[in-house]
Amino acid sequence: GENVEQHPSTLSVQEGDSAVIKCTYSDSASNYFPWYKQELGKGPQLIIDIRSNVGEKKDQRIAVTLNKTAKHFSLHITETQPEDSAVYFCAPWGYKYIFGTGTRLKVLA
Amino acid sequence: DVKVTQSSRYLVKRTGEKVFLECVQDMDHENMFWYRQDPGLGLRLIYFSYDVKMKEKGDIPEGYSVSREKKERFSLILESASTNQTSMYLCASLLLGARETQYFGPGTRLLVL
Numbered sequence: 437g438e439n440v441e442q443h444p445s446t447l448s449v450q451e452g453d454s455a456v457i458k459c460t461y462s463d464s465a466s467n468y469f470p471w472y473k474q475e476l477g478k479g480p481q482l483i484i485d486i487r488s489n490v491g492e493k494k495d496q497r498i499a500v501t502l503n504k505t506a507k508h509f510s511l512h513i514t515e516t517q518p519e520d521s522a523v524y525f526c527a528p529w530g531y532k533y534i535f536g537t538g539t540r541l542k543v544l545a
Numbered sequence: 546d547v548k549v550t551q552s553s554r555y556l557v558k559r560t561g562e563k564v565f566l567e568c569v570q571d572m573d574h575e576n577m578f579w580y581r582q583d584p585g586l587g588l589r590l591i592y593f594s595y596d597v598k599m600k601e602k603g604d605i606p607e608g609y610s611v612s613r614e615k616k617e618r619f620s621l622i623l624e625s626a627s628t629n630q631t632s633m634y635l636c637a638s639l640l641l642g643a644r645e646t647q648y649f650g651p652g653t654r655l656l657v658l
Contacts, residue, residue, distance in 0.1 A: 479649030480647075
């Protein structure tokens with residue numbers, strides 16, 4: 437069946453540094469690539485997404501890059517702040533969602 | 546803003562009890578989902594529904610059933626709760642179209658003793 441791998445599982449960065457989380461998927465039919473952020477006590481919330489006809493998308497401090505040939509996409513957060521501390525999930529969509537196992541990001545002040 | 550609400554934030558039940566988890570969305574979305582979230586395993590799909598009275602099994606449907614009598618409401622039922630069903634349960638809704646964004650509720654943390 438389809439497989440989604442997300443790395444790293446935990447990531448600690450100093451405030452102001454950059455963070456990168458990578459998601460690798462196996463379903464070649466995937467055509468929508470979102471990233472969700474889950475804060476403590478809340479459900480996941482979409483923060484950025486990209487479609488398969490675009491290689492990169494940026495929204496202020498966050499960006500997503502897609503390599504469809506290699507079947508992976510990455511979340512980039514620049515100038516990290518304490519409020520970026522959360523769990524991040526990738527969830528490539530083909531005909532259904534398959535969520536990655538999550539990355540716990542800690543931004544150290 | 547889309548709002549997805551879940552009936553309880555925390556629930557404690559005993560083994561063998563029948564448990565109902567309710568989810569309501571206010572945006573007229575056709576698709577609704579139930580996931581369970583466990584440490585290190587991410588979100589795993591239990592059941593989803595793409596219309597009233599329609600349901601499809603997800604990846605881990607054993608021990609669960611669902612009900613969708615109205616478009617806005619999707620219920621997850623644990624027929625006979627077991628300790629291995631202790632988990633965080635998340636409901637989501639989705640409007641298929643230009644953007645397949647799922648909107649999540651806050652979750653129900655269920656403890657089965």
